[in-house]
Structures are given as C-alpha cells and as structure tokens.
Amino acid sequence: MFRSSVALIVLSLVGCGRQSASPKAPAVDHSSHQEHATPPDDHAGHQGMAGMTGMAASAKFVVDSGGDDLKHGESTTLRFHLERDGKTLREFVLLHERVMHFIVVRDALDEFQHLHPTVADDGLAKVEIAFPTPGKYWLFVDCQAKGEGQQTVRHEMRVAGDSPAVAELKANVPVVVTEAKTKTEVSVQRGEGEWLVTFAHRDLAGKALADLEPYLGAMGHLVVIGAATGEYVHAHAETQSAPDGRVKFAAHIAQPGIYKAWGQFQRNGRVFTVPAVLEVD
Ligand SMILES: [Cu+2]
Known part of the structure; x- marks a missing residue:
C-alpha cells in the first residue's frame, strides 16, 4: 500500500x-x-x-x-x-x-x-x-x-510482532478534537498552491483560548503525512501570537490524497497534540 x-x-x-508554492511545490x-x-x-x-x-x-x-x-x-x-x-x-x-x-x-x-x-x-x-x-x-x-x-x-x-489491524484513514475535517483541557476545531481550506490548516482552540466551556504559548519558537507546529505516499510536510504557525486561540498553517502538499495531520501547541508549559485526517485533491 x-x-x-x-x-x-x-x-x-x-x-x-x-513563494515556492506551485504544482511542483516541494513536498x-x-x-x-x-x-x-x-x-x-x-x-x-x-x-x-x-x-x-x-x-x-x-x-x-x-x-x-x-x-x-x-x-x-x-x-x-x-x-x-x-x-x-x-x-x-x-x-x-x-x-x-x-x-x-x-x-x-x-x-x-x-x-x-x-x-x-x-x-x-x-x-x-x-x-x-x-x-x-x-x-x-x-x-x-x-x-x-x-x-x-x-x-x-x-x-x-x-x-517485531503482529501489527494491530487499523481501520483505513478517512478524512474527518472539519472536526472538533477534545483533549484533556481543550476543544479544538480543525479545518482546512485550499490556498494558492498550498493548504491552509486552522486549529481553533477553546477551553472545555467553549471560550476561545487566550493563553497559548510558543512551542519551540512557534505558536504551533504541524506535521502532515500522506497515508498512501508517505509525503511529509512540517509547517509552522503563520503568526507569532494567537490571542484568539486560532493558529493557522500553510502546508505545501504536493500530491492528492488522504493525510494525517498532527498540530502541536503549548499551554501552561504543557505540549498537546491534536490529530486530524485531511483529504486534499
Ligand atoms: Cu521538534
């Protein structure tokens, strides 16, 4: 596969x-x-x-x-x-x-x-x-x-050992992912030669997070990997701050298909990871 x-x-x-985004954009x-x-x-x-x-x-x-x-x-x-x-x-x-x-x-x-x-x-x-x-x-x-x-x-x-069977990945965005202390809505939009992936973080009561912290020099890190191709993209948040809890990434995804995405963010000194499954065409 x-x-x-x-x-x-x-x-x-x-x-x-x-600027490098194009149909031949680097993966x-x-x-x-x-x-x-x-x-x-x-x-x-x-x-x-x-x-x-x-x-x-x-x-x-x-x-x-x-x-x-x-x-x-x-x-x-x-x-x-x-x-x-x-x-x-x-x-x-x-x-x-x-x-x-x-x-x-x-x-x-x-x-x-x-x-x-x-x-x-x-x-x-x-x-x-x-x-x-x-x-x-x-x-x-x-x-x-x-x-x-x-x-x-x-x-x-x-x-070594028997790999556990895993259900085929299916696109699930827009999706709300609930973590221990956050609810994050993940959405994806086509940009110009790139895909814009947004994570809108709220607390469990529904209030937009105002206290995200930089994690390794960015307001968020995004890793995207193709299910069929293994294509790998690592992008960083577009902005230096996220007072309204929204963190946006531009991901240069070259090939159509299903991708698993993991956004990583920090709050109160703790890093949390939000997974989602995207389909790009
Ligand atoms: Cu790292």
Missing part, C-alpha cells in the same frame, strides 16, 4: 517559503512562516532549490546501535548519525531551538512522536525511543547541517 519510491523522490526535495517543507525563525538569507537560499528535482538529496541515515531486535513497549537508546558521501555530518544549525527534530510514526499513521535527539561533537546522535506497537515505523529527521539547506532525512524501522 505504501509506495516507497514516490516517498523517496518527494523527500529528496527541500523546500522553503510560500518537504520544514520552512518557517515566521519572519524571525529562519534568517532571510537562509530562507532565500532555499528558494533556489525549491522544486528542482534531484537537487539537495537528503543525507543518509545510519543506525549505529539500538536499532536491532526492537520490541514493542520497551524503550531503546537509538544511536545514529547522518552521512553525506561517506562523511558524517557533525555540525547542525539550530532549527526552532533544536539541532534535530525527530518525528516517529507507524506506517498506519496511528502513532506519532516528536522527539529531539542530542548530537555530540562527532556527529553521533542519540535518542531514547519506545515503539508502542509492532509494525513498520517511519522516522523523519528535520535538520540543517552546517553548509547545507534544511532537509528531512527518512528512515524505516521494523518492530
């Missing part, structure tokens, strides 16, 4: 910025839509690569230890590094306050984790990770090695 060749092509593109979008988070020069640099197939192939993900005999429900220390042309990438520019953002999903898109590995001076990265259920997992590392553009490096891992 998953066409890995498509995903690999998609992931070899690195894109940035709204990997760890761009910032906030002015402060990515220096303008840097931003401009990515524009040049956007949409150019074959440019900016992502680095290679190499597992050093902790990747074998994975058992579900047990935590493992995964050690890995990123390599280009046989050389370990050692230095990374901070992106949204971290050297690496590490997204882990099961291929059925029913599991989602957003972790932050540490990276030593020699480029060796380390992350503590637990896989809740057996099955195939996709790992996505968003980073920017010094001297390179932002990139998403992808890797797959298998956790």
Whole structure:
C-alpha cells in the first residue's frame, strides 16, 4: 500500500517559503512562516532549490546501535548519525531551538512522536525511543547541517510482532478534537498552491483560548503525512501570537490524497497534540 519510491523522490526535495508554492511545490517543507525563525538569507537560499528535482538529496541515515531486535513497549537508546558521501555530518544549525527534530510514526499513521535527539561533537546522535506497537515505523529527521539547506532525512524501522489491524484513514475535517483541557476545531481550506490548516482552540466551556504559548519558537507546529505516499510536510504557525486561540498553517502538499495531520501547541508549559485526517485533491 505504501509506495516507497514516490516517498523517496518527494523527500529528496527541500523546500522553503510560500513563494515556492506551485504544482511542483516541494513536498518537504520544514520552512518557517515566521519572519524571525529562519534568517532571510537562509530562507532565500532555499528558494533556489525549491522544486528542482534531484537537487539537495537528503543525507543518509545510519543506525549505529539500538536499532536491532526492537520490541514493542520497551524503550531503546537509538544511536545514529547522518552521512553525506561517506562523511558524517557533525555540525547542525539550530532549527526552532533544536539541532534535530525527530518525528516517529507507524506506517498506519496511528502513532506519532516528536522527539529531539542530542548530537555530540562527532556527529553521533542519540535518542531514547519506545515503539508502542509492532509494525513498520517511519522516522523523519528535520535538520540543517552546517553548509547545507534544511532537509528531512527518512528512515524505516521494523518492530517485531503482529501489527494491530487499523481501520483505513478517512478524512474527518472539519472536526472538533477534545483533549484533556481543550476543544479544538480543525479545518482546512485550499490556498494558492498550498493548504491552509486552522486549529481553533477553546477551553472545555467553549471560550476561545487566550493563553497559548510558543512551542519551540512557534505558536504551533504541524506535521502532515500522506497515508498512501508517505509525503511529509512540517509547517509552522503563520503568526507569532494567537490571542484568539486560532493558529493557522500553510502546508505545501504536493500530491492528492488522504493525510494525517498532527498540530502541536503549548499551554501552561504543557505540549498537546491534536490529530486530524485531511483529504486534499
Ligand atoms: Cu521538534
């Protein structure tokens, strides 16, 4: 069901910025839509690569230890590094306050984790990770090695055992997702060459939230992954504040289909994740 060749092509593109949106818009979008988070020069640099197939192939993900005999429900220390042309990438520019953002999903898109590995001076990265259920997992590392553009490096891992059956994903937006302390209405709208995904947060009594806090340098982070294609998009909130509890993202989704989306936000020092399923055409 998953066409890995498509995903690999998609992931070899690195894109940035709204202006790059087009039918050939880059599918990997760890761009910032906030002015402060990515220096303008840097931003401009990515524009040049956007949409150019074959440019900016992502680095290679190499597992050093902790990747074998994975058992579900047990935590493992995964050690890995990123390599280009046989050389370990050692230095990374901070992106949204971290050297690496590490997204882990099961291929059925029913599991989602957003972790932050540490990276030593020699480029060796380390992350503590637990896989809740057996099955195939996709790992996505968003980073920017010094001297390179932002990139998403992808890797797959298998956790032994019978994968639990999961119902086929069906689009459910607009939808209200109730968390422990919030009710969030998720909606999606077609923009110009992009999809606008809005999360309107309220408290359980229905009052718009006025106390969202920045999470890793943005009012929200959005990860969107294609159910059939594995296409991966990471976008950041359009605005620096959200006094009315509404957080909007522009996601450059290249291929039609069903996508699982996870919005992440912070309130009272606690990060919460709001899932939804979108269909784009
Ligand atoms: Cu992150």
